[in-house]
Amino acid sequence: MRLIEKDDEAPALCEGRHLRILSLIRRIPPGRVCTYGRIASAAGLPRRARLVGRILRDSPLADGVPWHRVVGAGGRVSRRRGSGAQEQRNRLLAEGIEFEDCDRIDLSIYLWEP
């Protein structure tokens, strides 16, 4: 039996975590949103909200996931590089989501929980 000499299994574990998070995001229905923190908790990773954002930003596996339906706690669209935030706003508006005070989403209406 071959001993594990290197860390060639670690990436698979990371990838599993990524996939678990991404598959949750995929389940958010159109016209609804979820938060980074809730996605993380639902994936069994409480207090790992930053990981969710980082995956959406970096992972090549994030192709095709409705990233625009993930918002910050309190229903705010997170800042980021480029015009992604505006794009997210547009997509959410296109799905019928209304903003309050021009920048906040009412989670009591639009929040989707896994």
Added chain:
DNA sequence: AGTTTGACTAATG
């Protein structure tokens, strides 16, 4: 190998 950097969040003043 140590430090910095975030698509985050809850708590506190």
Added chain:
DNA sequence: GCATTAGCCAAAC
């Protein structure tokens, strides 16, 4: 409300 702090930790530098 806004600023700060602390917790979080994988990637990038």
